[in-house]
Amino acid sequence: GAVVSQHPSWVICKSGTSVKIECRSLDFQATTMFWYRQFPKQSLMLMATSNEGSKATYEQGVEKDKFLINHASLTLSTLTVTSAHPEDSSFYICSARGNTGYHGYTFGSGTRLTVV
Amino acid sequence: AQTVTQSQPEMSVQEAETVTLSCTYDTSENNYYLFWYKQPPSRQMILVIRQEAYKQQNATENRFSVNFQKAAKSFSLKISDSQLGDTAMYFCAFMNFDSNYQLIWGAGTKLIIKP
Numbered sequence: 001g002a003v004v005s006q007h008p009s010w011v012i013c014k015s016g017t018s019v020k021i022e023c024r025s026l027d028f029q030a031t032t033m034f035w036y037r038q039f040p041k042q043s044l045m046l047m048a049t050s051n052e053g054s055k056a057t058y059e060q061g062v063e064k065d066k067f068l069i070n071h072a073s074l075t076l077s078t079l080t081v082t083s084a085h086p087e088d089s090s091f092y093i094c095s096a097r098g099n100t101g102y103h104g105y106t107f108g109s110g111t112r113l114t115v116v
Numbered sequence: 117a118q119t120v121t122q123s124q125p126e127m128s129v130q131e132a133e134t135v136t137l138s139c140t141y142d143t144s145e146n147n148y149y150l151f152w153y154k155q156p157p158s159r160q161m162i163l164v165i166r167q168e169a170y171k172q173q174n175a176t177e178n179r180f181s182v183n184f185q186k187a188a189k190s191f192s193l194k195i196s197d198s199q200l201g202d203t204a205m206y207f208c209a210f211m212n213f214d215s216n217y218q219l220i221w222g223a224g225t226k227l228i229i230k231p
Binding site: 032034038041042043044046049051057091093095097104105107109110 | 158159160161163166207216217218219221222223224226
């Protein structure tokens, strides 16, 4: 079945540094990538949607200069948290949608980011 | 705007019992998909079941089935013969084709299966 590999699974960084999270679709072409943020015991909050080769569309309230999304190929999308601060600590999940007829979504395993 | 409501923050049942999780949604669209996802403690999102709105027949996947009431905009999930491994957060989600395939998520229901 379809697999999305998300790395790293967890990361601790110092305040002010940048962190890159990668999501790779291993056996299908991810035409659309969704990036979510999930706070403890809460639902998924959509941060942005990116289509391969296009600029990402950010949800209201999400700083595009802080959360840089790149989707330059059909198998790789990245989320870079720039100048991270403790309030950016969270669980980040990517979800890919392929270009097949089935309207399914494949989720990465998530990245736990802790900013100290 | 579409919304998804899960009114049960937490439920617990004994192993082997049947449990039903509720989900209602609001939309003016006629063509859409509905999903139930499971998020166990590992936090990996797992598709449990999906339903196409144009299909009248309720979807079934082994012990999991849905009661899809389109007119009432209700999409409940029934888990039969519950197992300890069913313990997880369950999220109901809605997708229509005009929103770049974005999923609209419910708040989730924490399901605990007791031995």
